[in-house]
Amino acid sequence: MDGLAWQAAFVSGLAEVDEEHQALLEMLQQLRSAIAAGATFSQVKPQLLACARETERHLQHEETLMATANHPLYLSHRAAHQNLLRDLSGLLEEVHGHPENLTPETIEAIGTLVVRHICEEDLPMLYLLTHPEALAQHQGAELTAENAF
Secondary structure (H helix, E strand, O other): OOOOOOOHHHOOOOHHHHHHHHHHHHHHHHHHHHHHOOOOHHHHHHHHHHHHHHHHHHHHHHHHHHHHOOOOOHHHHHHHHHHHHHHHHHHHHHHHHOHHHOOHHHHHHHHHHHHHHHHHHHHHHHHHHHOHHHHHHHOOOOOOHHHHO
8 A cells, every 4th residue: 555645544524634634645646756767856856845845834724723723732733743844854854965865765754754643643633623522622621722821
């Protein structure tokens, strides 16, 4: 099975976020295909940077949705985003410093980080956003964006 393919198990119930997740995976698939076909780092660098920008934009979108809903997982999810961005940045720096290390497997590693984040972090967070009754029950359970500052 293709580790970068969109799967029904990734569906959160929030269409706009699902579409963004799917678009990110498609960008990674295109990068992997280009590299497998022999594209060099300099040839795919614009795509790689666009993927990084889109990832940052998407994560900010999620954080905005969470802050607006006073989501109880806001701070922990924001920290997970920072960790993900740090890990992705490390991979990109490695490739920039050693372009010969850009392989389809490198893109798979990036995809694994993204898929793991979707499954382990996003789906539980998005469940609460799409189930207002569950969100209401958890509002006082954790430190939130509203009561943290």
